[in-house]
Amino acid sequence: MSAVLNAAMLGIAIGSLYALLGVSFSVIYTPTKIFHFAHGAVIVASGYAAYTFIEQMGLPLPIGVIGAVVVAVVLGVAIELLVYRTLRRRSASHLIVFIASASVLTLVAALITMAYGLAQVSFAAPVRPAFDGAPLTNAQLTTIVVAVVIIVPLAIFLKRSPWGIRFRAVGDAPEAAQRRGVNIPRVYLISFVLGSAIAVPAAILQGWATGFRPEMGFHDALIATATTLVAGSRGVLAVAAAGIGIGLVQGMSLLVFPSSWQDGVTYFLLFLVIVGPSLVRRRGLVHA
Amino acid sequence: MIDYLAQIISFASVFAMLAASYSLVMGTAGAFSSMQAAFFGIGAYAASISAISFQTPFPFDLLIGGTTAALIGTLVSLPLWRLPGEAVLVATIALQLVFSSVFVNATVTGGRSGLYGIPRPQLFGMPFATALPFSILAIAVALVVILLLHLYLRRSAGLSTRAVRDDSSLAQSFGIAPAAPRLAAWTLSAGFAGVAGGLYARFVGYIDPGSFSLHQTLLILTMLVIGGLGNVWGAAFGAVLLVAVPELLSFVPSTSSAADQLEPVIYSVVLLLVVMFRPQGIFPERNVPSRRGRRPAPPATGSAPVERPISAPSGTVVVSGITKSFGGLSVLKGIDLELRPNEVTAILGPNGAGKTTLFNIIAGAERPDAGTVEWGGQLLTGRPPHELARMGLARSFQDARMFPTFTVYEYMVVTAHTRRTGTMRLLSRMVPDGLTAEITQALEPYGLADQLDTRLSDLSYGQHKTLILASLVYWGPTVVLFDELAAGLDAKSAADVAAHVRALRSPERVICLVEHNLDFVWAAADRVVLLGEGLIVADGTPEQIRQDPAAFATYFGKAEIP
Numbered sequence: 001m002s003a004v005l006n007a008a009m010l011g012i013a014i015g016s017l018y019a020l021l022g023v024s025f026s027v028i029y030t031p032t033k034i035f036h037f038a039h040g041a042v043i044v045a046s047g048y049a050a051y052t053f054i055e056q057m058g059l060p061l062p063i064g065v066i067g068a069v070v071v072a073v074v075l076g077v078a079i080e081l082l083v084y085r086t087l088r089r090r091s092a093s094h095l096i097v098f099i100a101s102a103s104v105l106t107l108v109a110a111l112i113t114m115a116y117g118l119a120q121v122s123f124a125a126p127v128r129p130a131f132d133g134a135p136l137t138n139a140q141l142t143t144i145v146v147a148v149v150i151i152v153p154l155a156i157f158l159k160r161s162p163w164g165i166r167f168r169a170v171g172d173a174p175e176a177a178q179r180r181g182v183n184i185p186r187v188y189l190i191s192f193v194l195g196s197a198i199a200v201p202a203a204i205l206q207g208w209a210t211g212f213r214p215e216m217g218f219h220d221a222l223i224a225t226a227t228t229l230v231a232g233s234r235g236v237l238a239v240a241a242a243g244i245g246i247g248l249v250q251g252m253s254l255l256v257f258p259s260s261w262q263d264g265v266t267y268f269l270l271f272l273v274i275v276g277p278s279l280v281r282r283r284g285l286v287h288a
Numbered sequence: 289m290i291d292y293l294a295q296i297i298s299f300a301s302v303f304a305m306l307a308a309s310y311s312l313v314m315g316t317a318g319a320f321s322s323m324q325a326a327f328f329g330i331g332a333y334a335a336s337i338s339a340i341s342f343q344t345p346f347p348f349d350l351l352i353g354g355t356t357a358a359l360i361g362t363l364v365s366l367p368l369w370r371l372p373g374e375a376v377l378v379a380t381i382a383l384q385l386v387f388s389s390v391f392v393n394a395t396v397t398g399g400r401s402g403l404y405g406i407p408r409p410q411l412f413g414m415p416f417a418t419a420l421p422f423s424i425l426a427i428a429v430a431l432v433v434i435l436l437l438h439l440y441l442r443r444s445a446g447l448s449t450r451a452v453r454d455d456s457s458l459a460q461s462f463g464i465a466p467a468a469p470r471l472a473a474w475t476l477s478a479g480f481a482g483v484a485g486g487l488y489a490r491f492v493g494y495i496d497p498g499s500f501s502l503h504q505t506l507l508i509l510t511m512l513v514i515g516g517l518g519n520v521w522g523a524a525f526g527a528v529l530l531v532a533v534p535e536l537l538s539f540v541p542s543t544s545s546a547a548d549q550l551e552p553v554i555y556s557v558v559l560l561l562v563v564m565f566r567p568q569g570i571f572p573e574r575n576v577p578s579r580r581g582r583r584p585a586p587p588a589t590g591s592a593p594v595e596r597p598i599s600a601p602s603g604t605v606v607v608s609g610i611t612k613s614f615g616g617l618s619v620l621k622g623i624d625l626e627l628r629p630n631e632v633t634a635i636l637g638p639n640g641a642g643k644t645t646l647f648n649i650i651a652g653a654e655r656p657d658a659g660t661v662e663w664g665g666q667l668l669t670g671r672p673p674h675e676l677a678r679m680g681l682a683r684s685f686q687d688a689r690m691f692p693t694f695t696v697y698e699y700m701v702v703t704a705h706t707r708r709t710g711t712m713r714l715l716s717r718m719v720p721d722g723l724t725a726e727i728t729q730a731l732e733p734y735g736l737a738d739q740l741d742t743r744l745s746d747l748s749y750g751q752h753k754t755l756i757l758a759s760l761v762y763w764g765p766t767v768v769l770f771d772e773l774a775a776g777l778d779a780k781s782a783a784d785v786a787a788h789v790r791a792l793r794s795p796e797r798v799i800c801l802v803e804h805n806l807d808f809v810w811a812a813a814d815r816v817v818l819l820g821e822g823l824i825v826a827d828g829t830p831e832q833i834r835q836d837p838a839a840f841a842t843y844f845g846k847a848e849i850p
Contacts, residue, residue: 035374035377083560083564086564087563087564090564090567092563092567093567094320094373094374095314095318095320095373095517096563096567098320098374098377099509099513099559099563100560100563100564102506102509103506103510103556103557103559103560103563104556104560106503106506106552106555106556106559107552107553107556107557107560109552110552110553110556111553113552114550114553218381218502222378222381222382222385225374225377225378226378226382229374229375229378260392260393261389261393263385263389264385264386264388264389264390264393267382267383267385267386267389268382268383268386270378270379270382271379271382271383271386274371274375274378274379274382275367275368275371275375275379
């Protein structure tokens with residue numbers, strides 16, 4: 001019983017991280033509909049920035065986090081302005097936009113490898129059980145708390161505030177939004193600022209729990225895009241739920257599969273989650 | 289030195305096959321697959337296991353590798369081909385990582401250390417053990433693979449795959465079932481990547497999971513994009529370029545460890561610059577030139593070349609008891625309607641009256657909640673649009689939808705296939721003899737005959753509509769549904785289009801328009817059906833409708849009727 005409970009708690013912790021990753025991506029995806037795979041680059045770069053500020057330069061944690069947010073926002077906005085705007089002007093296809101985005105991710109990962117090496121780096125802050133006999137580490141518990149503290153207010157903000165409405169309007173009906181006087185490039189820009197900033201806690205918490213590796217950007221981008229796709233246009237809470245669901249199943253899978261297969265099982269789960277709707281729909285057609 | 293060069297050639301051959309096969313699924317079929325390296329690996333492991341454990345002789349191990357990969361490619365594509373591009377992308381990245389994990393963890397693949405001792409091949413007793421003979425063999429295999437891809441795309445498959453990529457519902461309206469070209473593209477692409485895997489294993493003698501990672505997929509993607517997404521030879525060229533240039537550069541001695549990471553930096557910067565400033569690559573996708581069909585038709589041998597679709601019904605289209613609601617909104621509340629031959633029926637009604645929904649139901653694009661559509665005794669409801677097209681039902685789409693990468697000629701070639709056999713079979717001849725003359729003749733009255741090689745995206749809006757009409761006249765379907773054909777046309781062009789529609793009228797043909805443009809309706813229609821709030825409000829000749837103030841006032845206000 002306690003093994004199952006532990007696995008579930010672990011799953012919720014992993015899922016909270018996935019929820020943060022997914023929500024930060026969906027904030028950008030909702031208005032822009034850009035398949036911003038380079039979001040992984042923003043995540044990994046801000047993680048390494050936080051590591052540099054806090055561990056290598058010895059800055060206090062709050063300053064380090066603010067520095068990482070600045071790096072994330074600058075990188076996210078730069079990608080929008082330099083890459084996506086150019087492609088939009090040339091009315092590039094989705095495929096081309098994705099390839100550009102993926103190559104930005106590859107580029108940033110390679111640059112980080114050049115600067116920091118392939119080996120894992122991590123924070124000095126120890127990872128230990130949150131309290132005596134706790135099923136979670138302090139890092140995991142913090143992740144769950146941070147996820148709730150960020151996602152719940154964000155969901156309310158996006159649902160109620162004029163900015164949230166603008167985000168959805170621009171995504172669903174850009175022309176109608178423009179006629180109503182919404183400044184679309186500015187909405188895009190703000191979504192990049194917001195989404196990139198939200199990615200920072202996810203990056204730092206992930207680094208604390210498991211360390212940083214240059215290629216983690218691919219993994220994170222995949223998780224972020226998958227949760228957003230699964231949630232469809234049902235809002236950030238649905239994205240968060242998808243993230244927690246995937247994390248839970250991943251945590252539970254440890255009970256069944258050896259840990260070396262964990263990655264494989266997680267990715268297969270992602271595959272199923274994405275193709276699932278199409279399989280269900282097809283069965284629906286047969287019965288109809 | 290020669291050996292070194294031979295090694296580069298072998299590498300380049302393997303990657304040329306990978307990039308060329310990738311171009312079929314990614315470029316021509318437009319499916320965002322990102323697991324080419326996984327298929328490469330599946331082929332490599334299957335071929336190696338058969339070569340090591342069962343001593344499979346040389347070309348057969350490649351066939352085993354290719355078949356295994358093709359099989360898995362087919363399976364993988366089954367749940368994918370209906371999904372939007374981005375979902376396919378994420379799903380295939382995930383699968384790529386699943387296969388990477390399998391390669392690392394499974395015992396049959398030798399785990400992290402991989403498989404060793406794959407012997408260099410022998411063929412007809414001739415050993416290809418050393419670098420130079422092997423490189424010749426590698427070139428030969430690569431040429432065969434690329435040539436097969438080339439020949440495949442020169443068949444009808446080349447056009448039907450692109451048609452489905454450009455606009456799958458439009459392709460369906462020409463009788464093309466989207467599943468066939470997509471499935472074939474995935475299968476062939478995966479299969480040839482598997483063959484490349486088998487060759488690669490024979491070449492290096494050992495394989496490990498590192499060669500079949502997501503990064504390898506990105507490298508192949510880079511080759512493909514630089515060479516040209518929709519062009520197999522371009523993709524192969526891109527591969528050769530990306531294998532050769534770094535090797536030549538590596539003669540420059542490098543000492544720093546950072547230099548190892550320079551390669552991905554350069555690749556990604558090059559890739560980024562290419563997609564941003566020359567997304568079509570060095571060799572863009574090519575259109576089928578109209579000179580290909582210039583060969584004259586063979587002298588007629590008595591039998592007509594046009595084989596009519598097997599189950600072509602004729603007569604009246606009977607719509608009975610159609611209802612449809614979206615969510616809580618009831619759009620159609622029981623429509624009974626007969627569309628008769630030799631009569632142009634126009635469906636009129638205000639926005640939201642359910643015209644387009646009714647139209648989509650007749651055309652098979654949507655299913656009614658209740659009710660049926662029958663045509664000459666055959667039930668149409670429930671059949672997919674491509675099947676209706678094969679039976680001889682044609683529809684036009686709002687806003688003159690087109691295949692954006694097609695030329696006028698290619699559009700007419702697709703129409704010609706629909707006209708002859710009701711669809712476009714993958715392996716049929718793309719351009720039968722004499723077709724160009726036939727197409728030119730069909731376009732002559734519409735002033736489009738000298739525009740054969742013009743891209744549809746370069747035509748004017750009016751020319752689009754003219755082309756749609758011309759192709760329908762050429763096809764000769766028995767039911768024609770026009771969705772807002774006159775929208776956006778000036779009075780003069782609308783009058784021309786109305787005359788063309790009148791000319792289509794025949795005792796064998798049912799014609800139905802959904803329209804907003806009243807002048808156009810008065811000029812083109814024999815009969816007007818007035819739809820309002822999901823019901824038929826009036827049904828009569830244009831004169832009757834114009835003089836029926838009660839029916840009219842309800843829906844068009846009390847203003848003076850033009």
